[in-house]
Amino acid sequence: MYLYLIEHNIKINEFYEGKIIGIVSTREKAEKIVKEYERKKGFKEHKNDFKIKKIELDKDYYGNGFKSWYKKGDE
Incomplete structure (x- = not known):
């Protein structure tokens, strides 16, 4: 079974x-949600920064690496 993860990522200085x-069950639902968010404050200025990722349920994604986020100065 596949699900669709909706993300919004913007670059601020050198960080994201x-x-x-x-997370929704179909790509159509994901696209509908993105269209709604494209009109909202904080998102409408960055309409091209949405991503819809198809993910498989019950799959181990750690083996593909992971993302880390930290604030500047926390290095």
Whole structure:
């Protein structure tokens, strides 16, 4: 079974700020949610920064690496 992860990532200086918007069962539902968010403050200025990722349920993704986020100065 596949799900669709909706993310919004913007670059601020040299760092990225990422938000997980939601996880839905179909790509059509994901695209509908993105269209709604494209009109909202904080998102409408960055319409091209949405990503929809198809993910497989019950799959180990750690083997593919992982993402780390930290604030400048926390290195």
